[in-house]
Amino acid sequence: MYKTIFFFLLLLPLISFSQRINNQISYRDMNSDAYMRLSYDNDYFTGTDKYYTQGINLEVVSNSLRKNPLNFLLLRRDDKYTKYGIAVDHFGFTPTSIRSSEILQGDRPFAGNLSLKSFNVVYDAERNNIYTSSITLGVIGSRAGGEWMQTTIHEAIGDQLPIGWQFQIANDVIINYEVAVEKRLYTYYDSFLFNVSAGANAGTLSNKVHGGFNFRLGKLKPEIINEKTKGLQFYIFCESLVNAIGYDATMQGGVFNRSSPYTIAAKDIKRLTFQQNFGVVLNFRKIYLEYFQSLLTPEFRGEKMHRWGGIKIGVKL
Template sequence: MKNCLIFFLLLNISIPSSFGQRIDNLSSFRDVPTTQYLRFNYDNDLFVGTDQNYTQGFSLELVSPFLKKNPINYLFFKPKNTETRYGLAIEHNSFTPDRYFVPEIQLGDRPFSATLMLKSFVISTDTIKASRFTSSFIIGMIGQAALGEEIQVGIHKVTDSETPLGWPNQIQNDVVLNYGFGYEKQLVRFRDFFSIQANANGKVGTLFTNGSIGINATIGILNSPFSSIKSKNNFNFYVFAQPLINIIGYDATLQGGVFNRKSPYVISADGIERFTGQFNYGIVMRLKSFYFEYSGALVTREFKTGGSAKWGGIKIGVML
């Protein structure tokens, strides 16, 4: 645990503060052009000068042909005549209210909550129609078992920050089972310099039930994530932008678990904003087998007594 805390501290020091399930690894602008890679993601709202709402998240993902044998893959839709990649990721997310340093329940603000999950996923690319379909299945826990308190308190001790005292009021332990799917279609492409895509995504389960529609654009030195994996350049450098409209059905990080209804404090269904806007942006560099991304996100208020939120993140990957 001590080594992990030191690692997270170094991340916070090395990334300037000027810069989702919050972690997104399936959008085309985050494509890694190979059938086998390892990538680490770290999000933190400290990157953009806050410490509330979605306060931290990290994941480690592996894509490899041997994961084709994962029995969970039978749950996924894999269109014919597509190039399909198979992946597995472990993911952790933490959420806190604004005044995380007081022990009392913060009425009208977000409850403390944390999730720890294992995600299986597939990415199927149709190189003829310039489209891709993604599917994922998540199993895990929300609540004390996700170790949100231990991780955040430990980081704050190492960084000599105010100790979070409200974790005893967090969303209680419950099971996470979630199915996700996404579709993306390239609309415009100008050589290897500019592209626009339309995207739609949905999630159904005990953690999130929601949907989103939007577009994304990339500009710079590009590879097409909709072309054959074998025909890729060795260098990419580009920026991306993605506006989204989200439709919210259920959010266990606000409303509590589906099965365990004994959380000390939750946001009621009447208090949830059913429509939110989100804007993701960032910069990506890839040199041969190395991938680096620096990104940010803004989202409008997710519950009626709350406010907008923002966070930043990095992704570091390597082709295997």
């Protein structure tokens, strides 16, 4: 089954879903079967305040989550080493200005989404493949608390309070499923790794597919399975993706609730975009630390290129 999925995805012409927070990619592997990790994205790290403006993710991986009732929806191979986890995601999107009391036509709509994700990661050391799958359930709209989150942060740092959230994407449900595969193509001792990846995601939040490549350079543990690794890892990583977008509720509104005060028309959506992720990771004993930045080309007609950064702090349990 996994071989079939892998070759199907590779046949896609290297098109890719641009994820905001993707912790299941191999260069973010914490080399532990039990851990907690907090991720925080913000365009403050790149001196902007627009488009994808903030993302928060709290992730837990534990053997006890093998009994999660949602796992029956995920890819499974009982003969392969598998990690199971859950994650809470909160994302916020804004137009280029958060100081207007009117809808900014031709700009990105305000949007917030809050979700719970169940996921697993299957390691096939014989074929140098890593398979991931996830089911995401949540809400987009005012019930996600995007306005509250941005207002709270601006109050804390003494910045001007945002205006315009009354025009955000209307409340709707999030039900999304994703599968992905990553294949290791080349390793050079404990210093360099090169992988290719591909995947697909479908549901009420987004319908997209993905593929690309990534590499790591530094002090590494090159084995596919490193669940008990305790030695120092310190490396830089770089990932290149090309994104194909079918539908995105954060721009086009929810699937079921079509009453959003402002959305971007389907004809204005950019169907192909490019994303670059790069950063540095320190993984030592029980601690995981990462700093990264991302660059994304326009997702709709009239949008400008966007950059954001983020930090990740993990603790092995």
